[in-house]
Amino acid sequence: MNDSMSIPHLIMNASLVVQLVMLLLLAASIASWVVIFQRSFALRRARKAQKAFDERFWSGVDLNELYRDVPENYEAQGSEHVFRAGFREFNRLMPKTRSSEAVLDGVQRSQRVALSREEDSLNANLTLLATVASASPYIGLFGTVWGIMGSFQSLSMAQQATLSTVAPWIAEALVATAMGLFAAIPAVIFYNRLSSIASRLLGEYEDFAEEFHSILHRNLQGRGGNQAA
């Protein structure tokens, strides 16, 4: 009884559909955990980079220097990416037009593009977590319902329906629901946590973009063409 009710034994004895459901749920669970770990690492790294860049930007360094002082093949992230996109646009537009309005418009546009890219990368794969979180309980429930259906079908052929004849079937069917919840619960928790981190980071990027934009605007207003050459 003990051996026949152990979870691996139940899984091995389940019907094919239930087994497929379980396999799907296992894959979903593994995928969600891969995403959870990958996103956690990526977001922690993004936060660190954001903090470092913030300190550097507000330490009073010259913006041109900051722009040029980059290693080879460097791919900026986060607010640095926003800054570089905006500053590049600003440098390109300055010689071409006198209108500060047009320059600021161009800078803003390029910053918006960079921001949307950053948002994309921050939220990458979080939709998978959301899908697993919402769908796997239903998938597990489907497996359970299917298993119980099968159990009742085979029960109709049995002479006596005691609890001990029904129990293994139902336990086996319920394993599917358990697996669905096992996949869904961490996915829900980490989806909320990771998406809140990502939105906070995105908010910081937007704040930075606004601040940078105001700096450029101040410079344009002050001298109408001051480029710290």
Next chain:
Amino acid sequence: MAKRNRRVGYGLPVVLAIAVHVVALLMTMLRLPDSEPTPSSSSVVQATLVSDVTATDQAQYAQEARARTAQRQAEEAAQAAAEQEAQEAARQAAEQQAQEEAQAEEAERQAAAAQAEAAAQRRQQAAEQAAAERAEAEKQQQAAEAKRQAEAKARAEAEKQRQAEEKAKAEAKAKAEAEKKRQAEEKAKAEAEAKAEAEKKRQAEEKAKAEAEKKRQAEEKAKADAKAKAEAEKKRQAEEKAKAEAKAKAEAEKKKAAEAAAKKAAAEALNNSIANEQERIANAQQAAQASNSFINLVKRAVEDRWHLPANVDSGLVAQVRVRLGPSGELLAASITRSSGNPSFDRSATQAVEAAAPFRELQQLDAGLQRRFRDFNLKFTPGDIQ
């Protein structure tokens, strides 16, 4: 997006995710055996059998047990004594036999072979009978009777043997007389013959001297015949002697065999007593198991029917003395130690009343039944909400 993915690889996350699942699987496999013993303790109510005897009863039981062991020891001692005595009796009887046989052998040497054989057969039968009776006596294990029987038997045997001896002696005497008579007759015959020969001789001498030679020859012949006869007699006697000796030897061997059988019987009796002891121990173990199962049955039945009153303090303890009739019906259930909460006490006695009768009592041994017809049940509310 691509840059970020390149920077934070998927290798480590995949390994970690699989590790998480393996750990979860292991936890489900490890937890199952742990969670299994819990159902037994999940019974809401715990009724524990404190002890099936009160203090005074315990003293009584202890005394009884002591008396029983003393009796058993006495029995064993008596048995051992009986065995020893029986062995001694056997030895004495054997010695007597040996002495008597030695005497008988002397008589036999004088007596005829046929009588000796008959006597030996009788003795042999007697010896066999004695051995059988001795074995029986040992098995009976009752010291006095066995002793008396053995002695009576030994005496009866001795008497029998004595009678046999006397008979043999009388017969031997008769035989000796008969032989003497026969010898006398032979002598008379020989004399008559000699006379006849002398007459013949005389007639022959009178008739002719030539016949003198014939006479001499006849005389020589007669002499030779007599010699041959004497030799034949001697031979016969020697043969008889040899036969008697062989008989004596055979008897001695039979005696030895009888003694060995007696010893064997004694050893078997000892083995039997050991086996009995082992059986008794096994019975005691069985009885203990049966009593355990009975206690559990009672406990379960009472637990099932115990309805705790509402808002009862979990620290309460009530002890109920349960007395059962011979067929397991409830004679009385009385509170021996009150919990201080009357409704709790009432619920405990009601539980016992509802669970009665305990028909399983009839399946127990008679001795156990007596023990379990009076026991105490301790009621403690378990982890009840």
